[in-house]
Amino acid sequence: MSRIRREPADRRLHRYFVRLMLLLMLAEWLLLALERSWLPLFLVTLIILTLLAPIIFWRRLQVDLPAEFHLLAVVFIFASFYLGEIHDFYARFWWWDIALHASAGFLMGILGFLLVYLLNESRRVELHMTPGFLAFFAFIFAVAIGSLWEIFEFAMDQLVGTRMQKPMLGDPSGLTDTMWDMIVNALGALLISMAGYAYLKRGRNFFVKRWIRAFIERNPGMFTR
Template sequence: MLWSKGIIYSIRFIFIVNTIYLVFNLQFLLVGLLIGSLLLTFIPEIFTKISNVKITMTGRVVYTVFIFGTQWLGTYLRLYDSLIWWDIMLHFSSGILLGYVGLLILLWIDKEGVVEKNIRFRVIILFSFLVSVSGAVFWEIMEFLADTIFGSNTQLGSLQDTMEDMVFGTLGAILFVIYMYLASHKKKKTVLERLIEIN
């Protein structure tokens, strides 16, 4: 628990210190990026306050590290440019992470636990998968709008880049679904069951 909080607070500290440095260097576009990234790290706490659904500390750490990887390492330190596999890895990871988000949303909208109590595992897996794939598609729509409206180049002007991102996001979602399926059939405690325990 302590090390988990340490990781989250360390990442937030890096964002804050780096933002102060950029303010003194008058790099306000990057300041906006890092402030936005810092705010994104608080989404798990905000989600819990709104929904009353608690998130495991492991889930919070994975999410925060993901934000760090996309925004600070990927965009600020430009690993997207220097490592050709960085973008693919993050889109694949996002498929897994969004599968987890699907479970959180299900716990939120199914307050009575009808789906879990009746062990509608296929429904749970399908819902989680569809949330994940929808997230991948939504992200590409946002990238397209950013490129069109603000003149950025997130999609590299390439249909191939867009499709690769969606394919790897979908593969991540499939991996998460396979994990859920195998864990349930081997009678191992799934991510969903851990979430149910703390809620």
């Protein structure tokens, strides 16, 4: 009789967390739809799509996302959209915007590092990149995503009349807020890029290594010809 493989504890915790968040966000979505609060409804829809990302990636691309990275993405988007925009945490806590943009740089740096590292390791793609280029790509990727987000905030404020750009004392235009957002985003990206470079160059400890190893183990077809 073959033994039934037990689901790893982290995967089980991830599954329960996602289900709980989905129930909460679906209930919030229905309330917002009844109230016709269209912008919050749009933001909650984005959170729901993020929660469903592992299913979408698996069905469309046959790619199994790392549970840890998905949890980080969910927590970040929940803190940014639901708590920040819908429940006005940006106004309640002066440091909320700064913390989230620094976290965004950190998170996008991890994503950029994962993407280019996996391409470098894949046998299907003929790429051989140095540790310095991998770290540089992760940094530029995170800064680019942060810049696109600032453009999105500006467009939403101009076209829809939202207040995603937060006016600061002495600068009602929001320019100072935008610049600080980009600076802390770049600092977060720089931190993760330097950590990735140290890991690749000198073999130092790097927590993303475990995520990369798990991703390769769960998606072996991407790394064989």
